[in-house]
Amino acid sequence: MKKELTVTYLRCEYKVNPLGIDTVNPRLGWIIECANPNQKGEKQTAYQVMVSSTKEKLDNNIADLWNCGKVVSDQSNQVEYAGKTLISKIECWWKVRIWGVNDNVTEWSKEAMWTMGMLYKKDWKAQWVGYDEWERREAEKDKLEFVAGEDKWIWYPMDKTEGEKGIGSYFFRKNFAIKKIEDTSSAEIIITADERFKLYINGKKIEQSDNYIFSWTRPKQIDISSYLQEGKNALAVECINTYLEKPGLAAKLILTNRNGEKEIIRTDDDWEASNRLHKDWVDPDLETSKWLNAKIVALMGDKPWRIPKTGLSLPPPPYIRKNFRIKKKIKAAYVYVSSLGLYKLYINGQSVSDDRFTPGWTDYNKRVYYNTYDVKRYLNFNDSNCIGIILADGWYAGYIGWEKGREYYGKNPRAFLQLEIDYEDGTTGSICTDKTWKASYGPIIEADLLMGETYDSKKEREFLGWNNSHFDDKNWGKIEISKEIN
Missing domain, CATH: 2.60.120.260 (Galactose-binding domain-like)
Incomplete structure (x- = not known):
C-alpha cells in the first residue's frame, strides 16, 4: 500500500502517553487517517501491535513485552494488552501498523509509551x-466556644406574622442585671448570625460580623466588661438576612465574678424579637410589650450550621x-x-x-x-x-x-x-x-x-x-x- 493510510493518535486507556497506569491489561487504541480524502471504501482489515520495555528495543523491532502478530480485525479501540505480565513502574513503548482492504500494510506508527503505576501494596x-x-x-488558647446540644440558634417567629419572608433586618434583645459592677471580673460574649449581625451593649455598637459569605462560620469573641453598668443591662442585636435560606442568631455571654462563679446567658426563647426597627431599641429601658419571644430554630450542632468556631x-x-x-x-x-x-x-x-x-x-x-x-x-x-x-x-x-x-x-x-x-x-x-x-x-x-x-x-x-x-x-x-x- 502506498502511504495512503497512516496510523496516528495512539492512546493507552484513552490517554496519550499516560504515566502510572494501574491495570495490568491496559486497553490500546489508535486513529486511521487517509491521505486521499476522495478515496472511498478504505478501512482497516488487520493490525499488529508491538510493545517493548525500552525505546531502543522498539526501534529495532524487539518486542520483548508483546508482539501480537497480524490480527485480522477492524478493531482500533479498546485493544487489550495481552503480552507478558506487567510489573510496577516499568516503561512500555509501543507502535502499531495496519492492513487495508487490499491487504497492503502501512508503515509503523510513531512510537508511543505508557508507564505502569504502583500495582501492589508492597511497592x-x-x-x-x-x-x-x-x-x-489553638487548643492552648483561652477561647470561648459554642457547645453542641447546649447552645441554641434563634430567630424571629415568622409563623406568627402573616406574609413574613425572613428577608431583611430583624432585631433581638436580652436584658440582664448586675448587682455590683466591681464584683464582675470578666464578661465575654461569643456571637454569630446567618447571614450577618450588629451587636450593641447598652446602646453602644461594639461589633459586627465580617462582610463576606459564610461569615457566620467565624463567630466573634468579645470582651464587653468595659461596656457593662451596675443595674440593668441590654444586649441588642440587629440581624440582616438577604437569602431565602434558614436564618439564625447564636450568642453566649459568660459573666464571671471574683469568686470564679459564672452566669451564662444564651440565646433562647426568653430573648425578645421584632421584625421592625423601634426607636431607641438598643436602650436597656426600652418598653418591649409589642416584641415577641424569639423562636429556637436549631440546637448547636444541628444542620444546616453545625458548630462555628472562633478565631481563625x-x-x-x-x-x-x-x-x-x-x-x-x-x-x-x-x-x-x-x-x-x-x-x-x-x-x-x-x-x-x-x-x-x-x-x-x-x-x-x-x-x-x-x-x-x-x-x-x-x-x-x-x-x-x-x-x-x-x-x-x-x-x-x-x-x-x-x-x-x-x-x-x-x-x-x-x-x-x-x-x-x-x-x-x-x-x-x-x-x-x-x-x-x-x-x-x-x-x-x-x-x-x-x-x-x-x-x-x-x-x-x-x-x-x-x-x-x-x-x-x-x-x-x-x-x-x-x-x-x-
Missing part, C-alpha cells in the same frame, strides 16, 4: 505525613520539604504523589505540573487517587535537591457541599510521596515521605475551595526559596506521621 514505602502544630496552638477557623496550609543529594547519573525518575486534601508539588523550586486541585475529589472512605510525574529534568546530578509540598484541606477537610460544614471526610490533610530513580549503572533509589521531612506554615495562611485564600505578603521574605535546597529550615518543625491508610 509503597512512603508514609502519610502532615503538620498539626496550628491545632495544638481555617487552619493554615502546611509547607513541607526534604533535602537530598543525587550522586549518580539518572536514567529515569518518576514521582508518585497523593494527598488527603490538595497538594502542590515542587522540585528544586519548579512546579512539576500545571495540574490544579490534585489529586482530585474522591470518596475518601473508599479510595484515594495518586498522580505520576516524570521529574528527571527537575533533578540535579551530583548536587543537592529539594522536594517541597504545600498541603491544603481541599474536599477532604475543607468546606464542602451545601451543609456549610468542614471536615466531612477527615480533619488533617496529609501528603504521600515516593520518588523512584533509576540510575544509569543499573541501580535504583527512592525518596519517600517519612519522619526526616520538615514542616512549617508559610505566606498562605488560609486556603479553602469555598472560602477562598488569605495570603500574608509579610511572610514572603522569610519563605523566599523555601522549595530550594539552599533554604535554611533549622527553625522548621518536625513532621507528623499518620497511621497507615488502607
Whole structure:
C-alpha cells in the first residue's frame, strides 16, 4: 500500500502517553487517517501491535513485552494488552501498523509509551505525613466556644406574622442585671448570625460580623466588661438576612465574678424579637410589650450550621520539604504523589505540573487517587535537591457541599510521596515521605475551595526559596506521621 493510510493518535486507556497506569491489561487504541480524502471504501482489515520495555528495543523491532502478530480485525479501540505480565513502574513503548482492504500494510506508527503505576501494596514505602502544630496552638488558647446540644440558634417567629419572608433586618434583645459592677471580673460574649449581625451593649455598637459569605462560620469573641453598668443591662442585636435560606442568631455571654462563679446567658426563647426597627431599641429601658419571644430554630450542632468556631477557623496550609543529594547519573525518575486534601508539588523550586486541585475529589472512605510525574529534568546530578509540598484541606477537610460544614471526610490533610530513580549503572533509589521531612506554615495562611485564600505578603521574605535546597529550615518543625491508610 502506498502511504495512503497512516496510523496516528495512539492512546493507552484513552490517554496519550499516560504515566502510572494501574491495570495490568491496559486497553490500546489508535486513529486511521487517509491521505486521499476522495478515496472511498478504505478501512482497516488487520493490525499488529508491538510493545517493548525500552525505546531502543522498539526501534529495532524487539518486542520483548508483546508482539501480537497480524490480527485480522477492524478493531482500533479498546485493544487489550495481552503480552507478558506487567510489573510496577516499568516503561512500555509501543507502535502499531495496519492492513487495508487490499491487504497492503502501512508503515509503523510513531512510537508511543505508557508507564505502569504502583500495582501492589508492597511497592509503597512512603508514609502519610502532615503538620498539626496550628491545632495544638489553638487548643492552648483561652477561647470561648459554642457547645453542641447546649447552645441554641434563634430567630424571629415568622409563623406568627402573616406574609413574613425572613428577608431583611430583624432585631433581638436580652436584658440582664448586675448587682455590683466591681464584683464582675470578666464578661465575654461569643456571637454569630446567618447571614450577618450588629451587636450593641447598652446602646453602644461594639461589633459586627465580617462582610463576606459564610461569615457566620467565624463567630466573634468579645470582651464587653468595659461596656457593662451596675443595674440593668441590654444586649441588642440587629440581624440582616438577604437569602431565602434558614436564618439564625447564636450568642453566649459568660459573666464571671471574683469568686470564679459564672452566669451564662444564651440565646433562647426568653430573648425578645421584632421584625421592625423601634426607636431607641438598643436602650436597656426600652418598653418591649409589642416584641415577641424569639423562636429556637436549631440546637448547636444541628444542620444546616453545625458548630462555628472562633478565631481563625481555617487552619493554615502546611509547607513541607526534604533535602537530598543525587550522586549518580539518572536514567529515569518518576514521582508518585497523593494527598488527603490538595497538594502542590515542587522540585528544586519548579512546579512539576500545571495540574490544579490534585489529586482530585474522591470518596475518601473508599479510595484515594495518586498522580505520576516524570521529574528527571527537575533533578540535579551530583548536587543537592529539594522536594517541597504545600498541603491544603481541599474536599477532604475543607468546606464542602451545601451543609456549610468542614471536615466531612477527615480533619488533617496529609501528603504521600515516593520518588523512584533509576540510575544509569543499573541501580535504583527512592525518596519517600517519612519522619526526616520538615514542616512549617508559610505566606498562605488560609486556603479553602469555598472560602477562598488569605495570603500574608509579610511572610514572603522569610519563605523566599523555601522549595530550594539552599533554604535554611533549622527553625522548621518536625513532621507528623499518620497511621497507615488502607
